[in-house]
Amino acid sequence: MSAAERHIAHLDMDAFYASVELLRYPQLAGQPVVIGGGRRHQPEPQPDGSLRFATLESYVGRGVITTATYAARAFGLHSGMGLMKAAKLAPQTVLLPTDFDEYRRFSRRFKAAVAELAPVIEDRGIDEIYIDLSQIEGVAADHGAAIAAAIKARVKAATGLSCSIGVTPNKLLSKLASELDKPDGLTILREADVESRIWPLPARRINGIGPKAAARLEAECGIRTIGELAAAAPHELIERFGRSYGAWLHAAAHGRDERAVVTEQETTSISRETTFERDLHARRDRALLTPVFTRLCEQLAADLQRHQLEARTIGIKLRYDDFRTLTRVQTLPVATAQPAAIRRAAGECLKRAPLEQRLRLLGVRASSLQPAGTPPPPQPPQTADLFA
Structure with missing residues (x-):
């Protein structure tokens, strides 16, 4: 199928974690809010029935922002930013703890809603997917505008949340397009639009x-x-x-990308990675890297559990400031999808990696996948690791 005949959508939930929390706390709508606190940052019930919310003003610790509402982003706050730094920029911003169980529940909901209309889906994580619309009847007439609008409406009805969708001839352009009109955007781009929009x-x-x-x-x-x-x-x-x-x-x-939408049945490995805004040193910036590394392992575990898979091999990926990329892997005695076991294995991989240069990217990967159901792995003795 030529690029002109393909209609690939990228759907990205709008400020997903924060939006889920705003459903729980609608009184915070329109306010700057960040997600990333611990259990001690749970809202406190007051005698009058209201809730007292923690703010960044009193935050002390090494945590980072998982996501921020659009009102918070207006102050320069964004995912991956240290909460202490965010507190200096916008001290009155509300801080809420993360609740991954709830986010996974909403993730399953929105993906099931999309599958009712367009079943060819590539799962890219808890809050985004690619969708191949090419075989849907009538899609060529409007380049996917009608089906994309229907998908947005179905997601809203199923979750109460908004999403943004870009529809283009390929995955690279669709990911760019889904960001152009956020939040609640619907952007249709063809090859002729690349020069003016991209x-x-x-x-x-x-x-x-x-x-x-x-x-x-x-x-x-x-x-x-x-x-x-x-x-x-x-x-x-x-x-x-x-x-x-x-x-x-x-x-x-030039907007060229031949990658196909890969359905979850074809999954051979799952990975999570992040590129840092500035290069970080594995030892001197350990306080910043520790929560990022742990969060990547937790997200990888959540991805495995969502796919009902377990992994026998856990690996890390490091990209240094000179663009060299290094990987290390560890094979486990028993397959797992547990975040603690993944974190331990990834930590062991780090011990075998040179860490004298600055890092621009850090990733974790699960491979040698198998259906879930094996017994949980034995707990090895606790050992210190580089990012512990």
Whole structure:
């Protein structure tokens, strides 16, 4: 099927964790709120029946923001930011604890609602999916606008939450498009729209261009936007960034992406990773890396449980400040989907990795997957690990 015939959607729930919490606490609607606190930050019932909410003003600790409402984002708060730093920017922002059980419940709801209308789905995590709309009757007439609107309405009815959808000929463009009109957006783009809608965006908006690559593009090539990247000579990008990544940069800037939507039946591994806003040192920035590393392991465990899978092999992925990528894996005696067991195995992998350079990306991966149902793994003796 040619790109012109494909209609791929990317659906992204709007400020998902925060939006779920606002359903529980509607009195916070329109206020700056961040999610990322611990149990001690539960709202406290007052004698008059109201609730007293914790704020960032009194926060002390090493936690990071999991997500922020759009009102909080207006103050510069965003996911991955340390809560202490956020407190300096917006001390009156409400702080709520994370509740992953509730988020997973809403995740299952919205995905089931989408599957009723469009069953070819690639699960990309708790709050986003790709959907292949190409075979749905009538989709070519309006490039997917009607079915995308119907999906948005079905998700709203099933969860009470809004989502944003981008529909384009491929996954790369659809992920970009779903961000253009947030929140509650519906964006249809075709190849002819790339120059006007995509090229003016910062190059870093392309999924796969992190802060370090964006900085190198600007410093070494004077490239700031996707359009400027598209205009760059392919041989220059290959010379500076290597054959594989340089060729990919050129193709991505032109909106080219041949990847298919992969359904969960084809899953052979599951991973979670994050690219840092600034390079972090594994030892000197341990206070920042520790909660990020733990959260990635927890999210990976949640993904496995949602797929009803367990993993025999756990691995880590490190990308250093010079773009070198290193992986380490550990095979477990018994398959698991438990966050503590994944965290321990990933910690063991870290002990076998050089950690003297700064890191720009950290990831965890589960492979050697099998259906859930094996006994839980034995608990090994507690050992200290680098991010403990």
